[in-house]
């Protein structure tokens with residue numbers, strides 16, 4: 591076995607709460623989102639994790655989640671790299687729209703395709719495949735080598751940028767990723783083998 595990779599989706603954001611498509615927009619966490627991030631940090635602490643490196647997106651909800659987790663763990667001095675490659679999927683013209691209003695306008699099935707399919711992009715936005723095309727090379731170049739050297743690395747990012755990453759790490763099919771959801775503030779812990787395959791996966795549920 592080599593190192594450990596922890597993935598965390600940011601806590602609930604103001605726009606998650608209002609049921610709005612968010613994408614690259616930059617709302618803050620809600621009070622619940624702050625609590626979710628802290629709870630994720632407490633679970634990591636209870637399981638004995640400390641980190642060698644951290645990575646997050648350029649969006650404040652993921653950055654703040656990382657900060658809150660590190661405060662819980664007592665590692666506020668961790669070296670954290672921010673990169674656009676980890677940003678949420680760009681929701682294009684849907685950003686800022688209410689998800690129920692969108693279902694009324696375009697139909698449930700079309701909206702589900704935009705939200706969960708592998709290769710159907712929302713209007714002027716990114717499909718999960720497009721998101722993966724920036725997340726995966728960044729992971730392979732900047733994150734995975736550190737894990738394979740034996741480090742413990744934490745990534746705080748977003749529902750769909752993490753779905754793209756999980757799909758590639760676990761070798762899921764487009765049908766499998768369609769049904770895969772990532773909960774806010776719940777750490778997913780991978781122990782990787784030296785050949786980068788998954789040796790062990792643990793989800794630190796409440």
Ligand SMILES: O=C(O)[C@H](O)COP(=O)(O)O
Pocket residue numbers: 610611612613614678681705748749750
């Ligand atoms: O960008 C968003 O709206 C959310 O972060 C994820 O939304 P989804 O669950 O609709 O893909």
